[in-house]
Amino acid sequence: xxxxxxxxxxxxxxxxxxxxxxxxxxxxxxxxxxxxxxxxxxxxxxxxxxxxxxxxxxxxxxxxxxxxxxxxxxxxxxxxxxxxxxxxxxxxxxxxxxxxxxxxxxxxxxxxxxxxxxxxxxxxxxxxxxxxxxxxxxxxxxxxxxxxxxxxxxxxxxxxxxxxxxxxxxxxxxxxxxxxxxxxxxxxxxxxxxxxxxxxxxxxxxxxxxxxxxxxxxxxxxxxxxxxxxxxxxxxxxxxxxxxxxxxxxxxxxxxxxxxxxxxxxxxxxxxxxxxxxxxxxxxxxxxxxxxxxxxxxxxxxxxxxxxxxxxxxxxxxxxxxxxxxxxxxxxxxxxxxxxxxxxxxxxxxxxxxxxxxxxxxxxxxxxxxxxxxxxxxxxxxxxxxxxxxxxxxxxxxxxxxxxxxxxxxxxxxxxxxxxxxxxxxxxxxxxxxxxxxxxxxxxxxxxxxxxxxxxxxxxxxxxxxxxxxxxx
Numbered sequence: 001x002x003x004x005x006x007x008x009x010x011x012x013x014x015x016x017x018x019x020x021x022x023x024x025x026x027x028x029x030x031x032x033x034x035x036x037x038x039x040x041x042x043x044x045x046x047x048x049x050x051x052x053x054x055x056x057x058x059x060x061x062x063x064x065x066x067x068x069x070x071x072x073x074x075x076x077x078x079x080x081x082x083x084x085x086x087x088x089x090x091x092x093x094x095x096x097x098x099x100x101x102x103x104x105x106x107x108x109x110x111x112x113x114x115x116x117x118x119x120x121x122x123x124x125x126x127x128x129x130x131x132x133x134x135x136x137x138x139x140x141x142x143x144x145x146x147x148x149x150x151x152x153x154x155x156x157x158x159x160x161x162x163x164x165x166x167x168x169x170x171x172x173x174x175x176x177x178x179x180x181x182x183x184x185x186x187x188x189x190x191x192x193x194x195x196x197x198x199x200x201x202x203x204x205x206x207x208x209x210x211x212x213x214x215x216x217x218x219x220x221x222x223x224x225x226x227x228x229x230x231x232x233x234x235x236x237x238x239x240x241x242x243x244x245x246x247x248x249x250x251x252x253x254x255x256x257x258x259x260x261x262x263x264x265x266x267x268x269x270x271x272x273x274x275x276x277x278x279x280x281x282x283x284x285x286x287x288x289x290x291x292x293x294x295x296x297x298x299x300x301x302x303x304x305x306x307x308x309x310x311x312x313x314x315x316x317x318x319x320x321x322x323x324x325x326x327x328x329x330x331x332x333x334x335x336x337x338x339x340x341x342x343x344x345x346x347x348x349x350x351x352x353x354x355x356x357x358x359x360x361x362x363x364x365x366x367x368x369x370x371x372x373x374x375x376x377x378x379x380x381x382x383x384x385x386x387x388x389x390x391x392x393x394x395x396x397x398x399x400x401x402x403x404x405x406x407x408x409x410x411x412x413x414x415x416x417x418x419x420x421x422x423x424x425x426x427x428x429x430x431x432x433x434x435x436x437x438x439x440x441x442x443x444x445x446x447x448x449x450x451x452x453x454x455x456x457x458x459x460x461x462x463x464x465x466x467x468x469x470x471x472x473x
Contacts, residue, residue: 028094039090043125050083050128057129064131068103074128075101077110077119079241081128105131107240108351131241145223149214150196152188152226154179156209161354162385163377164275164315166211169247170200171271175227176245177213180277182353185239190227194219199270202315239349246285246346247272249318251339257321259402261370263300264334266318266345273315274345278377279352282318285344286333293330296349297322298373304409305380318345321405323370357382361390361455364448366440366471368397368463372405375462383417390455393421395448397440397467399428423448440471 043049059074059081067074073085084091084098091098093113101109110119142153156165156179167178173195177188194217201214217223249266256262268274276282281296297320324335337343352374357363363382365375375394382392398404401424410422425436425444438444451457461471 034089049086049126058132059129060132065103073102076105076131077107079131082123082126083128143226147220148217150223152213154211158209160204160206160209163278164204166202166275168200168202168213168273182355183238185242186236187232189230189233192227193223193225200273202273244346246344248342249345251337251341257405261323264320268316275315276348278381279374280348280350282345282347288333295330300373300376304406321373359456360458362457363389363392364459365394366461368467371463392419395423397425
């Protein structure tokens with residue numbers, strides 16, 4: 001996943017900061033009677049922790065901002081608002097860290113430290129209600145019903161990137177159309193008026209920002225409306241607040257890329273169409289040994305620079321580049337999965353947006369191993385769509401030469417495209433290796449990261465956590 005650094009959280013001096021390697025992370029010493037078990041007992045005691053006597057309300061942004069003190073502290077996580085005043089003395093990170101979330105949408109802050117925590121269960125008795133959804137003046141829609149089809153047209157009022165932004169799912173009589181517009185998500189959600197065939201067609205006019213979804217009627221009757229709007233229909237909210245939706249995909253092929261990495265091609269159901277924006281990832285979900293296992297993967301195109309109308313761009317297929325770990329629970333399962341098997345795919349999700357690329361003239365990418373996967377589509381975007389970018393450079397870190405993903409394609413692109421450069425770095429090379437050796441350090445990056453006059457530079461980093469943290473430092 002491509003991570004865009006946000007504000008520093010926890011605070012630099014916080015005891016909740018990750019400690020240096022080899023040291024354990026410190027936590028704030030809680031007062032006696034304030035353990036997790038004590039908190040659970042308090043939530044079950046019947047005490048009113050919200051101050052609303054059991055009522056759930058819709059909270060506006062203005063209202064949320066008012067509740068920003070120690071004894072009156074509300075915060076929003078994924079569109080739901082909680083009164084965390086009573087939790088102050090129970091928070092392992094201390095009052096100071098919790099107060100950073102006071103009166104604001106703290107989803108990003110929460111995800112940086114606690115994404116795995118089941119906050120919904122811990123804070124369910126603190127639930128105040130749902131954030132109010134603002135009307136969206138930047139989108140317009142129209143519906144037309146012809147003899148054999150129903151056409152839904154969305155005007156985004158902005159140029160749509162070549163990768164697209166539409167995610168459509170038709171299951172029985174339920175239709176979801178989601179538009180991924182930067183950090184925002186616009187959703188249309190109906191129970192359809194009449195029966196339709198199980199496939200959808202999606203056409204995108206990128207330059208004018210128009211998306212058309214075509215449904216095929218089972219019976220050629222006249223529709224007076226698309227259907228019954230369902231919960232969250234016609235909402236425009238941040239992507240991170242939208243619940244994940246999973247659809248069942250079929251494994252149609254596997255291709256070996258290196259000795260331990262494959263590209264899996266997954267075919268979406270006929271009623272689904274998924275355009276994954278650059279830098280976003282999807283989730284694979286399957287049940288293993290009675291437990292749901294979920295892992296994120298960033299889709300790639302069929303090739304580094306594919307034909308303009310490849311199936312991945314059309315939205316019917318997903319290509320996932322996956323490294324197989326012998327002791328990996330999910331990847332070893334995927335390696336042995338027969339063609340024709342089903343996998344659940346959720347998303348897309350992610351925080352990377354096109355806005356960060358605005359006016360960039362020099363794009364630098366530091367990738368280690370399969371951290372290359374989000375870079376692959378970013379390279380294509382930079383070379384084909386972003387004319388402001390004068391130079392795109394990739395520094396690609398691997399253990400051995402045989403580990404380099406799409407090495408021949410990268411070399412070919414480098415020879416054909418003067419705006420692109422690639423440099424390989426190996427930590428365990430053979431004696432015959434003539435390229436760079438070692439691991440990432442400041443000296444290595446000094447020459448690679450040029451900053452010409454009148455330039456705007458962007459550096460994207462992806463790889464294992466240790467690599468990413470060192471690169472950012």
